[in-house]
Amino acid sequence: MKLYRTDSGIIVQREEDVRLVENVEWDEIGACDDPIPLLARVLQQAHEVGPEALAPEALRAPIGSQEVWAAGVTYFRSRTARMEEAKAGGGGDFYDRVYTAPRPELFFKATARRVVGPGAPVRVRSDSRWSVPEPELALVINARGGIIGYTIGNDMSARDIEGENPLYLPQAKVYTESCALGPCILLTPDALPSDTPIMLRIDRGAGVVFEGSTTLAAMKRTGQELAEYLFRDNSFPCGCVLLTGTGIVPPDEVALRSGDVVSITIPPIGTLENPVR
Numbered sequence: 001m002k003l004y005r006t007d008s009g010i011i012v013q014r015e016e017d018v019r020l021v022e023n024v025e026w027d028e029i030g031a032c033d034d035p036i037p038l039l040a041r042v043l044q045q046a047h048e049v050g051p052e053a054l055a056p057e058a059l060r061a062p063i064g065s066q067e068v069w070a071a072g073v074t075y076f077r078s079r080t081a082r083m084e085e086a087k088a089g090g091g092g093d094f095y096d097r098v099y100t101a102p103r104p105e106l107f108f109k110a111t112a113r114r115v116v117g118p119g120a121p122v123r124v125r126s127d128s129r130w131s132v133p134e135p136e137l138a139l140v141i142n143a144r145g146g147i148i149g150y151t152i153g154n155d156m157s158a159r160d161i162e163g164e165n166p167l168y169l170p171q172a173k174v175y176t177e178s179c180a181l182g183p184c185i186l187l188t189p190d191a192l193p194s195d196t197p198i199m200l201r202i203d204r205g206a207g208v209v210f211e212g213s214t215t216l217a218a219m220k221r222t223g224q225e226l227a228e229y230l231f232r233d234n235s236f237p238c239g240c241v242l243l244t245g246t247g248i249v250p251p252d253e254v255a256l257r258s259g260d261v262v263s264i265t266i267p268p269i270g271t272l273e274n275p276v277r
Helices: 026-031 035-043 076-086 094-100 159-164 166-173 223-230
Strands: 002-006 009-014 017-021 067-072 105-110 135-141 147-155 179-187 197-204 207-215 240-243 261-266 270-275
Touching: 017 035, 026 035, 035 179, 067 147, 076 094, 105 166, 105 223, 135 197, 135 223, 147 223, 147 240, 147 261, 147 270, 159 166, 179 270, 223 240
Parallel strands: 067 240
Antiparallel strands: 002 009, 002 179, 009 017, 067 105, 135 147, 135 240, 147 179, 197 207, 197 261, 261 270
16 A cells, blocks of 8 residues: 555555545554554545546655654665765764664654655755765654654765764755655555665766665664664654665765756655756
8 A cells, every 4th residue: 555645635546546535634644553444444435536646746745744864874885985984074983883883873854844755856955065865765653663654765965064074964964855755655564575676866967877776685774673763762743754774875976966866766665756956
């Protein structure tokens, strides 16, 4: 079952059946233990809609009042890249230490108003010369800390700012239009298979600037482990979204420019595509 957030309301897709659900607020989904029975009841009265209801321009970010958090250095590739970029700022070994530590790195990423949906522009900070997208599997977590589904996240990052000093992480990560989510939430109680691929492509004009891929098998920590740490001494009445880190880091010579298009694909969920402002 897939959930889409549109201007018309919540749309539920089950294989070829697409229905507009009424009388359910987005935050109710994150607040309940299991939204599937809730949606199954209201789907009996929901009316069918055509495929045009799921056109990219009709979709919004699948988020209500939830916060977005993120995990860092969960892939070896990210650990290596962060060590290299942080050397000059004296933080080169921080990332190796957090990669092997029992406690993961978790940080606040975005409020809902800083998040954009499919087709909407993401932003490069005006004071950054070296920014990249970070393609990530995003966990959709309910109010009790249970993973109820998945979406795709783009954790926009200013690598030069973070590399200058690890204490600048919030400035490198948290700003207007710094996060994209979508195109939908894949509702499932099951963990995604370890061979699930994550693919990134950056287009510039008629050419491809960068393509890369990884799989969930390369992620060092489990989603449940990350969720458990996030909910320690923390509460989320309507649930939250947790980005699980990136295993795809473009080479140092690649920096996003205005007009680029970032596409992130995770096959069970779909493709999240955003232009760069």
